[in-house]
Amino acid sequence: MTALLIGNVGFVGDAERMAEYRAEVGRTLKLYGGGFVIRGGEFTVLEGEWQPTHLSVMKFPTAEDARRWYSSPEYREIVPLREGTHMDLILVEGEGE
Template structure:
């Protein structure tokens, strides 16, 4: 069963670390079968509030692959770049 990582992000401060993260992140999740479904596109709020600058949705073949990617040495090596310049919510949701 597919699993989805959903990230809600607010950027702040120096954007250089984020640009470096963006250059490297795809190479970390592709080996785990991950792919972008949405990446920072326009958001239209139809109900409630959405106080985030950016949103990202990734699809993985399984929860195990998604978790393996997140905890992989390759991703953990670049994660501090993202953490330096943004606050975020980062969740995994099982597909149906």
């Protein structure tokens, strides 16, 4: 069953370190079958009051693959690069195309 990770960066602590994190994170996703569907870009709020600032959607074959990525040594190694940066990340599992 397909799984999506939806992430939003609320504010960036250290811009240089966050740029390094962004440069590396895609490589770690691929190791676990994941990748970006959308990364940044313009958005329009159609309903509600949520105002994301930098939204990303990542896709994995399964939620277990997403969990393995999130706990992986490769990803854990780059997490300190985003220290001081506020990030929300949710895992959504469901049926789709």
